[in-house]
Amino acid sequence: MTTVSKHSSMAPYLFRAYYDWMTDNELTQFIYVNASIEGVAVPLNHVDKDGGITLNIGSTAIGGLSLGEDCITFNSRFQGKIHELVVPYIAIKAMWDRNGEVYFAMEDELTLPTSDDLQDESVLQDNHKQVIEQQPDEPEKSDEEKPARAKLQVVK
Template sequence: MEQWVVPSVVPYLIRAYHAWMEDAELTPHILVDCTYSGVVVPKQFIQQNKIVLNIASNTTHDLVINNNSLSFKARFSNKLVDIFVPINAVSSIYAGENGEGTLFKTETKKTEKKPNLTLLN
């Protein structure tokens, strides 16, 4: 029996907020969790494992927001750089001018926790 997988709402919201911000002449920014596997951004601009990226159409080249990732080319230090962000690494999208936007719950990495043991006499 085939099981239906419901796609995440996040890429749809990113596309909707992006369109709304551009229609309102606001600048869409995303906050990216750079600890997420597959993130490709200029490392020198990462701060506290995060980076803010301007995804306005007039600052990006070949912007693609699909259901799994967000990718584009952008200038950093006058050099054209390929950017790749898995959708689950996007923590928020907001307008640079007024902060209007939304937060997304990013997947937390599973780490093995050692049991807390106490020696009893």
């Protein structure tokens, strides 16, 4: 497997798509940010013990939102003071709505098989086997638990 590096990051596109969809559906967006990533500018006194910070980025909570190529920037109030925040996309670990109905976790890297991997049948079989093994086993249903088969009836 190889890490995609010759293409631009998909993170800004995925983030914008989820942000726009949540806005269109009138959902309030929250993000969890790893504040230790280079380029993050957030009020450090609000960072949790794990080095992260949860931010409400809904339109009523922030101002001046800019969804740039490498980061998002916006103004937000903390303890009555306005702060300009900068959050690189690589620092965003998750986005969700206020009610917890929608959750999107950002991946650190995207790995894809190389062309050699695709030619090697044993690699493909191993990958297929891993996918099958990761799927949970479902217990066999008894005849009583199985849904009744639909019957069609001709009506004239």
